[in-house]
Amino acid sequence: MLELRDVTLFIEQGGDVKPLLSDVSAKYPRGHFGAIIGPSGCGKSTLLKVITGVAHGEEEGEVHWDGRNLMLHDFAPSEIGFVPQFSIAHEELTVRECVAYAMRLRVRGMHAEALREAVERILDEVNMTEFADRLVQVLSGGQKRRLALAMELTSKPPILLCDEVTSGLDPQSEDEIVSLLHGLSRSDGRVVLSVTHSLRHLSYYDSVLVLYKGVVAYQGPPEFLCHYFRCDDPHDVFARLELREAKDWGQSWKKHRQAFMESVTKEDFDKDDAGDKPDIDDELPAVADIEILPAGKETETLIDIEAEVQPQLDLPEEEPDGVPTPGILSQVLTLTERRFRMFSRNKVQILLQLGLILGFPILVAIFAWNGLPAITNQSMGLEQNIVEQLLEAKEFIVQASKVGSLVSGIVMFEVILLTLMGANNSGREIAAERLIFEKEKLSGLNPLAYILSKGIFLGVLVVAQSVWMGLFVSFVCSFPGDLLTQLLFLLLVNAAMTSVCLAISAWMGSAEQASLVSIYLVGFQLPLSGAVLALPAWVASLAQPFIAAYWSWSGILETLKAERYYEIVQMVIQTSTAPASLCLWVLFSHVVIGIFVAWLGCHRSRMA
Template sequence: MLELHNISLSVLRDGENQSLLENIHFSVPSGHLLAIVGPSGCGKTTLMKTIAGLKEEDTGEILWQGRNLAEDGDLHPSELGYVPQFSIAHELLTIEECVTSAITLRTRQNDDESATALLDQTLKSTGLTALRDRQVKILSGGQKRRLGLALEIVTQPTLLLCDEVTSGLDPKSEREITQLLHDLARADRNRIVINVTHNLGNLSLYDTVLVLHEGRVIYHGPPRALAHYFSVEHAEDIYPKLARRSAERWADSWDRHRDAYYATYELAPPGTLEPIDKPKIVSDREPGKISLPKAKAPSIEDDEDSQSPPPVEPQETKPHHKRKHHRHEVDEAHELPGFLTQTIELLTRRWTIFWRDRSQLWLQLAMLLGFPLLVVIFGFEGIPQVRTLSQRADANFIVEAQERSAHLQSQLNAGGLVSGLILMQIVLVTLMASNNAAREIASERDILERERLGGLSSSAYITSKVLFLGGFVVAQTVWMGLFVELLCHGIPGSLLIKLLLLLLSSAAMSAICLGISALMRTPEKATILSIYLVGFQLPLSGAVLALPKSIEPLAQPFIAAYWGWSGSLSTMKATAFYDAVRQVTTTTLAPWNIAAFVLLLHIIIGLALAYIGTKRTQWD
């Protein structure tokens, strides 16, 4: 049984507390299908998220199977299924791949045969067997809702919360989904299914209906008693009638009639595990339908012409305990998969999606080949000529004073070219890193939220992203460094150290942009912020124009391009090119080992931000 005792929740808006839920008080027995209805903005989704633990109530208690969630911890992922309004799944995966992934991430299976059996059972129970090979992107709205349900029932949850899964569907599809919810509630006598819906015309399959108005419960009973209670001809006429009275008066009226309705329709009030003790009402009702008894139940019209009802004494509430976020212990059969299993599944799934995304493949290929060519265009002829000029100058500089002016000019050219080529490589790899990581988490935020509620480890998620993006970092930087080195006939300095700094620069930008992606709610915001970040690399690096001495120490610690550029140039100290570089820049050059250390700090900070962002709930 699910019991809510005087649940209230408010938020601070414009400096004032705005109540979202007010003294919510009801219970739902096992094997039950409940509809939560009410006008837009009445608190239906907020109530669902509070039950699921996504929002924390200010006062009151939520009990699940007699267990106080505030004292004993949240529902375990195996106990809870939460289906958002719109199906959340990767568009390029098939139905079978989506469900298989959910099974791997949320359950422990003894072998492949048991996993396959669970897959087949899940597809069959949701009517998706014939569609198992279809990609999500070509599914209809109803089929996507079925998939959303399939992803949640792989753990056989005892509490299934559905947030408007029938919204926007045609009448036939809506009734099919409602029938599916009815069947899921009946399939397990210990299961409770709760569905938020706007439609009041398709309630016959529900056991009871909970009506919310401005965050208050104003009715909880069988669907066929709705019209009787509100004194309307059809249930669809309820919403217009709600505007005639304040939510407080509706709630006060329900408080007076609630016990009589619970007794009449054999419903269990909160705080009891059995219905009210009274003679059974004999009826030939069908499963899921409740027939009206001959005795007339109290009607809301009884209060319509009366004065405002007398104030109702507030029910005593127990001291509120901050809701704990540890998981309730379950038996071994319902334990979550380990870190390694989740990481491998996430990584495999991500690569599958990447290889199927043709536009992303072509973009990656274009950057991989095009960016190094762009660097080579500027250095293909310049580096050999500069090297020759530099070598001749070393021999003749002191002896042939008349060539000093020409030599100075060659030094400036050499320094500018070498510095520019190094900086160009750094900026281009950071640009590729930004493109790779900026949308990586934000673009699948809703999927992450659903899977985290289902028991996905944030550590496993971040590790899979690091491994996925790490492949691009290594491929892009190594190819960039070796390609430029080969075609430009060698840029001065240690090749290994330059490759290391190039790789660390790319990894640092990838980590920082991954952190941005985790903190932002939408991929568009993450992309814009990451683009700005890359854009600041060039002017604030000090490689083109030296920063004022008062600003330089403040800006440089945050600019990855500066550390990659200056560290690479510092490896040339043993060559004549270093003097040439110093002729064209007055910016302080950091030793390569210091630069590498700072870039490692950037990586650590970026990954820490990514972890924090994935741990923070961002449900709409």
């Protein structure tokens, strides 16, 4: 039994506390198919979030499941399924792959053969077998809704919450979805609650809950709905709601609910003539006009829904802890495999990465395609007169300035392009699939496993981009210094920007916002590094600790200490470099802090 007891939800808005739900009470026995209807903005979706435990705001009242207070003890991940209005499956995957990955992330110990059989059974249950090998991106709206249902059924949840899953569908698809939900409510003693604006299929439901501005105006069998609201068509209910204040509807239902539920039968309503119904000015409902049944008469009352449905169900054995969820390592491997598979099917992303990896090093190396210029020593000969010595010194300074600027510029160009690649790597990585992640987190996905899988995937990109950049520039330009240490600095600056932008992606509200902020961050790298123009001392002390480009540029230049180029570079740069060891530690801290902040962002719920 799912029971809501005087559930109230407050939010703070503009300094005022506003109730989104007020004293909502309802009961749903096992094997029940319930509709939740009401005008837009009345709190229907919010009510589902309260049940799932992801609503934002101050809650009062209690939600119970099989006698367990969910305000004190949450659902196990496998106990509840949530199907949102819009599809939240990865479009690069096939239907079968989506269901298989969902099961691998939610159910522990599934061997290959058992997994295959379970996936095929679920696809058959939702009538998606013939579409099993189709990519999600080519499915129709109704097919995507059935896929979403299939993914929720992988852990066999006893409660299935559906948020406007029939919205925007054609009549045939809507018929199929409602029929499917009705059938699911009759399997395994499952409670299925569906938020809907459509009243075409009321006969499928065991009960209808009417919400009006966060208040329960009615909850009972659909066949009694029109009688209660004194209308001839269910579609007129919303218009009737507008005739009274929400609090009046709530008070009226509280006052008459018990008498209404204990005294009426379907036969009584069949006898009632619409002309005998009271006017709207009378207090609703007119319980006195309803025939009171003699004591002991067997009835099919509203309050006896559970007794009617329960004996017909083949209920599973109680599993208070739910289906065991896979461990972190298993989830990491599953997520990593899925991410690489998605990447391999995204031709645009593959071409973009190839363009960045192959093209950016060419942009750097083109400035010294034939190698760095040789530096001519001053002869300092005594046979030269003062004019010749001055001219030679001037030529040396000009030459050294060009070479020093070239060396410093090549390093900074490498670093800036790698920060740009880092921003491109992860700026959209979490934000673009946030709804999918939140849904999977609700179903038992560990945020740490999610972040680790992102680290593995992005790490491969970082290594490929950074190592190729360093090797190509070193080979083409004959760049001096310790190559391995230089590769490490290039890798760390890329990893630092990738991690920081991953954190941005985890905290932004949309992929577009995250991408924009990430690009802005790259734009600040060059001017705030001080590599081109020296910053005022106070600005440098405040900005440079956060500018990864400075630490990579500085560290690479420090690897030239054994080379003559080091002195030449020091002659032209206006910003002092930091010790290589310090540069390594700062860049490493950027990576760690970025990943940690991304993990914190993933812990924060952002359910739409």
